[in-house]
Amino acid sequence: MAPGLPRGAGPGGDPPKTPRDRGDPSPRTPLGLTLGPVKASPQTQLRLLELADLDAELGRLDHRRRGLPEVTELGRLEVRAGELKDALIVTETELGDLSREQSRAERDVDQVRTRIEKDRARLDAGQVSAARELASLQSEIENLHRRQDDLEEVVLELMERRETLESQRDELTTGRDSLGGEMAEVAARRDAAFAEIDEQTAKASDQRASLAADVPADLLALYDQIRKTKGVGAAVLRAGRCEGCHLSLNAADLNVIRASAPDEVIRCEECRRILVRTPESGL
Ligand SMILES: [Zn+2]
Numbered sequence: 041m042a043p044g045l046p047r048g049a050g051p052g053g054d055p056p057k058t059p060r061d062r063g064d065p066s067p068r069t070p071l072g073l074t075l076g077p078v079k080a081s082p083q084t085q086l087r088l089l090e091l092a093d094l095d096a097e098l099g100r101l102d103h104r105r106r107g108l109p110e111v112t113e114l115g116r117l118e119v120r121a122g123e124l125k126d127a128l129i130v131t132e133t134e135l136g137d138l139s140r141e142q143s144r145a146e147r148d149v150d151q152v153r154t155r156i157e158k159d160r161a162r163l164d165a166g167q168v169s170a171a172r173e174l175a176s177l178q179s180e181i182e183n184l185h186r187r188q189d190d191l192e193e194v195v196l197e198l199m200e201r202r203e204t205l206e207s208q209r210d211e212l213t214t215g216r217d218s219l220g221g222e223m224a225e226v227a228a229r230r231d232a233a234f235a236e237i238d239e240q241t242a243k244a245s246d247q248r249a250s251l252a253a254d255v256p257a258d259l260l261a262l263y264d265q266i267r268k269t270k271g272v273g274a275a276v277l278r279a280g281r282c283e284g285c286h287l288s289l290n291a292a293d294l295n296v297i298r299a300s301a302p303d304e305v306i307r308c309e310e311c312r313r314i315l316v317r318t319p320e321s322g323l
Contacts, residue, residue, distance in 0.1 A: 079303045080259045085316045087255055088263055088274035094248045095267060101241045110230035117223045124216045131209045138205065142198040149191045156184045259305065266313055274314040277306075277321040285311035298323050 159181050168174050252260055267273035275284025280294055287310045289297070297306055297317070306315045317323065 078258050078262050078305045079301075080256060080305055082302045082317065084255060084259065085274075085305065085314070086318070087251060088259070088314055089276055089316050091248065091251055091255065091263065092267075092272055092274045094244050094251065096272065097244050098241060098248070099271070101237050101244065105234065105237045105241075108230060108233055110226050110233060114223065114226050114230060117219060117226060121216065121219050121223065124212055124219060128209065128212045128216065131205055131212060135202065135205050135209065138198055138202045142195060142202065145191055145195045145198060149188060149195060152184050152188045152191060156181055156188065159184070262305070263314060266307075270311060270313055272313060274316055275308065275311070277315045277317050277323075279320065280322040282308040282311060282313070282315055284308055284313040284315075287311070294323065297321075 159177055162168055163174075163177060163181075168177055255263070263273035265273075270284075272284055275282055277283070277289075277297070281288045285308060287308070289309075293309065297315070300306060302317070306317070307313065308315045
């Protein structure tokens with residue numbers, strides 16, 4: 041049956057109806073199957089399948105490169121590292137403040153102690169003899185002792201807070217260091233994966249280039265144009281089914297293909313990919 045003839049006009053009568061024929065309210069005529077102006081020998085058309093395999097491989101590699109789990113993991117670790125760094129800065133700042141506060145309190149203790157010693161020396165030297173002055177001096181010494189106790193308590197408290205902060209800082213530092221190690225390890229794995237992907241990509245690209253060099257320019261242009269919109273430029277016709285979109289062709293379409301010259305470049309009506317015929321096409 042010639043492509044131009046209406047369905048059922050062939051010498052063999054109507055082709056057997058398929059369920060799709062009956063169910064389709066606007067059945068596709070054989071004319072709907074696009075036979076492009078591009079022609080290529082069956083051998084050349086078979087190369088398109090190899091090309092499609094390589095393109096699929098390149099697509100998988102690109103997808104793998106974009107979706108590498110190490111990249112996501114590294115991003116997560118970087119966020120954590122940033123948090124640790126911020127927490128360390130806060131802790132270091134607090135520690136600095138505490139340290140200054142402690143020095144101040146210690147200086148105060150020293151001053152009070154010096155004053156007590158001075159007062160006691162006056163007392164011991166018998167310099168003060170008047171009863172009222174003596175009582176006043178003794179009361180001052182008592183007050184100074186209380187002040188000293190209070191200040192020493194403040195110093196102790198500050199020291200305790202400092203110890204807590206110091207152990208907190210140590211924990212943060214340890215965390216930061218081990219995170220740094222983990223990040224280096226993940227980055228190394230990521231780089232190894234990138235290197236592997238790049239190597240495989242280069243290999244597939246080389247194969248593709250040498251394969252594409254054997255495909256006529258008009259066929260390659262058609263293939264690439266379909267590939268850009270469909271992702272895959274060519275598919276095999278296997279057992280009456282387009283392996284690109286997995287649609288079974290109806291009997292009329294198959295008849296058209298059967299009647300087509302081997303060098304006709306046929307496209308799937310459904311997905312528009314180039315349909316490559318092989319001995320397994322079921323024709
Ligand atoms: Zn298809």
